[in-house]
Amino acid sequence: MLSDRILGAVCLLLAVSMAWAAQSYVAEISYEPVGPRAFPMLLAALLAAGGLWLVFKPAAEGQARYAQVPLKLVALTLGTVFVYAFAFETLGFPLATALMAVPVGMAFGGRPLKCLAAGVVLGVGCFFMFDRLLDVVLPAGLLAPLLGAL
Numbered sequence: 001m002l003s004d005r006i007l008g009a010v011c012l013l014l015a016v017s018m019a020w021a022a023q024s025y026v027a028e029i030s031y032e033p034v035g036p037r038a039f040p041m042l043l044a045a046l047l048a049a050g051g052l053w054l055v056f057k058p059a060a061e062g063q064a065r066y067a068q069v070p071l072k073l074v075a076l077t078l079g080t081v082f083v084y085a086f087a088f089e090t091l092g093f094p095l096a097t098a099l100m101a102v103p104v105g106m107a108f109g110g111r112p113l114k115c116l117a118a119g120v121v122l123g124v125g126c127f128f129m130f131d132r133l134l135d136v137v138l139p140a141g142l143l144a145p146l147l148g149a150l
Helices: 002-022 038-056 071-091 093-107 112-133 141-149
Strands: none
Touching (some): 002 038, 093 112, 093 141
């Protein structure tokens, strides 16, 4: 479908811009084995792979036409990701991720409380996985006093 291909092209453009922006990410002091650009580069690669799949996937013959995602939901999701990128440092990874999960989850048909609960688990769980297990420093933001005590 044409809307899938347009979304794929937008994903590819975002992936290229993410990768280009991440090239300048350097740590002043090398304290991590992978450095600060590894995570955004990985996300850009995954976004590019998904975008390429959407652009070049074969047309499904003989299958029932599936419901198209309204452009309004795509715009909401894209806007939420941009707000997430700007609020990431101030709010911190766990809180920004939890808040981002609500509108994105609802765009995919989730209920608000379930989306918030999943976002809290995702945000806090990934924070501890990256920060404590993998030694990749993520901003704790407003929850720093609480997360530091754990």
